[in-house]
Amino acid sequence: MNKFTENFLWGGAFSASQSEGAWNKDGKGIDTQDLRYFDSLWTREERDKNRNINMTSKIFEKALKDTDDKHYPFRWGIDFYENYKNDLDLFQELGLKIFRTSISWSRIFPNGDDKEPNEAGINFYLNLFKECQKRNIKVFATILHYNIPVNLITKYGGWKNRKLIDLYVRYAKTLFEKLGNYVDFWLPFNEINCSKFNPYNGCALIKDQEKDYEQAIFQCIHHQFIANALAIKTGREILPNAKFGGMIARFTTYLATCNPNDVMQKILDENYKNYFYTDVMARGKYPSYTKRTFEEKNISIKILPEDEKILSDNTVDFLSFSYYMSMVSSTDSTLEKTSGNLVSRNKNPYLKASEWGWQIDPIGLRISLNDMYDRYQLPIFIAENGIGAKDILTEDKKIHDEYRIEYLKEHIKQMSEAIHDGVELLGYTMWGIIDIVSCGTLEMSKRYGVIYVDRNEDGNGTNLRYKKDSFYWYKECIEKNGNI
Numbered sequence: 414m415n416k417f418t419e420n421f422l423w424g425g426a427f428s429a430s431q432s433e434g435a436w437n438k439d440g441k442g443i444d445t446q447d448l449r450y451f452d453s454l455w456t457r458e459e460r461d462k463n464r465n466i467n468m469t470s471k472i473f474e475k476a477l478k479d480t481d482d483k484h485y486p487f488r489w490g491i492d493f494y495e496n497y498k499n500d501l502d503l504f505q506e507l508g509l510k511i512f513r514t515s516i517s518w519s520r521i522f523p524n525g526d527d528k529e530p531n532e533a534g535i536n537f538y539l540n541l542f543k544e545c546q547k548r549n550i551k552v553f554a555t556i557l558h559y560n561i562p563v564n565l566i567t568k569y570g571g572w573k574n575r576k577l578i579d580l581y582v583r584y585a586k587t588l589f590e591k592l593g594n595y596v597d598f599w600l601p602f603n604e605i606n607c608s609k610f611n612p613y614n615g616c617a618l619i620k621d622q623e624k625d626y627e628q629a630i631f632q633c634i635h636h637q638f639i640a641n642a643l644a645i646k647t648g649r650e651i652l653p654n655a656k657f658g659g660m661i662a663r664f665t666t667y668l669a670t671c672n673p674n675d676v677m678q679k680i681l682d683e684n685y686k687n688y689f690y691t692d693v694m695a696r697g698k699y700p701s702y703t704k705r706t707f708e709e710k711n712i713s714i715k716i717l718p719e720d721e722k723i724l725s726d727n728t729v730d731f732l733s734f735s736y737y738m739s740m741v742s743s744t745d746s747t748l749e750k751t752s753g754n755l756v757s758r759n760k761n762p763y764l765k766a767s768e769w770g771w772q773i774d775p776i777g778l779r780i781s782l783n784d785m786y787d788r789y790q791l792p793i794f795i796a797e798n799g800i801g802a803k804d805i806l807t808e809d810k811k812i813h814d815e816y817r818i819e820y821l822k823e824h825i826k827q828m829s830e831a832i833h834d835g836v837e838l839l840g841y842t843m844w845g846i847i848d849i850v851s852c853g854t855l856e857m858s859k860r861y862g863v864i865y866v867d868r869n870e871d872g873n874g875t876n877l878r879y880k881k882d883s884f885y886w887y888k889e890c891i892e893k894n895g896n897i
């Protein structure tokens with residue numbers, strides 16, 4: 414017997430930069446994701462190596478001048494900007510109750526600090542959200558999913574500059590005023606802990622421009638915490654009925670052994686990778702363990718006297734996370750590693766992995782849900798979960814992705830178990846509901862969707878959409894409210 418509530422929000426998610434394309438249309442400014450370079454001839458190793466986790470000035474400057482789209486997959490995405498009505502029709506056919514997407518800051522404020530917002534950008538999202546409403550699909554909007562106007566790097570140096578807080582809050586306020594009637598859930602930041610593990614995406618830092626990289630990262634994160642709190646404050650004033658959440662990439666951690674050293678390491682890993690972020694957003698203050706971490710790492714960030722109250726007065730209504738895999742904590746540095754979302758990790762011999770080495774662990778989702786609910790007693794939204802795989806389009810235009818069905822089925826079963834355990838689970842927005850450009854490796858061949866997009870790594874293809882076998886499976890799962 415499954416435990417999903419009547420109003421459980423079955424959904425799908427993606428981000429603006431990975432889907433929209435139209436990178437320089439209708440007044441959009443260039444953003445940080447438009448500058449990420451990819452070559453379809455790269456080997457697997459080169460693809461992993463060139464993920465731009467640490468952007469360099471050289472790559473950045475070259476990309477700024479490059480007007481050719483070919484090597485910049487985020488410039489074309491899947492042309493959702495042009496195709497959104499057709500895609501929404503498919504989402505409606507699927508029975509989605511909620512759609513999570515992000516808004517592109519540089520469509521609204523092309524340079525981030527413009528005096529007036531770009532009307533064409535606002536209208537795009539207004540029309541998109543109205544079309545969702547027409548189809549009875551609720552909207553879960555992420556205000557920032559990695560792509561910030563490049564001017565905020567070249568002129569201000571990224572999030573380490575406190576000025577970005579004001580600019581971000583002004584951007585968020587514009588969204589609340591203009592789009593607020595059409596949005597049910599707001600997420601100020603996608604995976605706020607990503608700033609630590611992918612500083613270019615997360616906090617717009619270019620490594621070789623920083624004297625003390627780690628110090629700069631934590632300064633950025635502090636500014637994002639304040640921006641998050643002030644956006645929530647502003648949002649609540651304008652939209653008293655909306656819900657505002659906090660999100661992390663959940664790095665659920667297991668013990669390698671019962672050696673006390675490993676047990677301690679697990680506590681440190683959990684604090685450092687996960688709880689630090691949710692503690693600040695949900696409890697409204699820096700946790701006590703950060704003092705020691707900062708001392709040991711010689712980090713001293715600027716915190717203004719008013720910041721304490723800003724954080725404590727404006728905590729989140731709900732928490733959310735992306736969950737793709739679990740990890741293993743150990744003090745033994747010789748353990749075999751495997752790759753994963755944002756960080757590489759120790760291999761778990763009990764788990765299978767995706768083609769990209771991401772360890773598949775449905776029970777880890779139940780563990781993550783219990784753990785987070787137990788710590789904060791706040792409702793939870795699973796903002797991302799899914800499997801990236803190399804799907805094959807057959808001659809008769811079918812995609813037999815039984816591995817994806819299996820992945821989803823097993824994770825959804827564990828969600829039901831978690832609800833049975835007492836977790837208040839609001840919804841599930843499967844990632845990425847339609848094939849998009851991979852955020853980590855920029856590959857189009859790393860497909861997550863239940864809808865196939867006929868586009869290759871080099872941007873070529875018909876761009877037509879096809880329903881995968883998982884489309885029909887997920888549709889039935891939604892119809893039966895998870896009774897699968």
Ligand code: BG6
Nearest residue numbers: 428662735754801851852853854
């Ligand atoms: C999440 C990001 O961390 O992982 C998404 O929020 C991303 O943007 C997803 O697409 C999956 O990662 P990848 O690298 O396989 O696209």
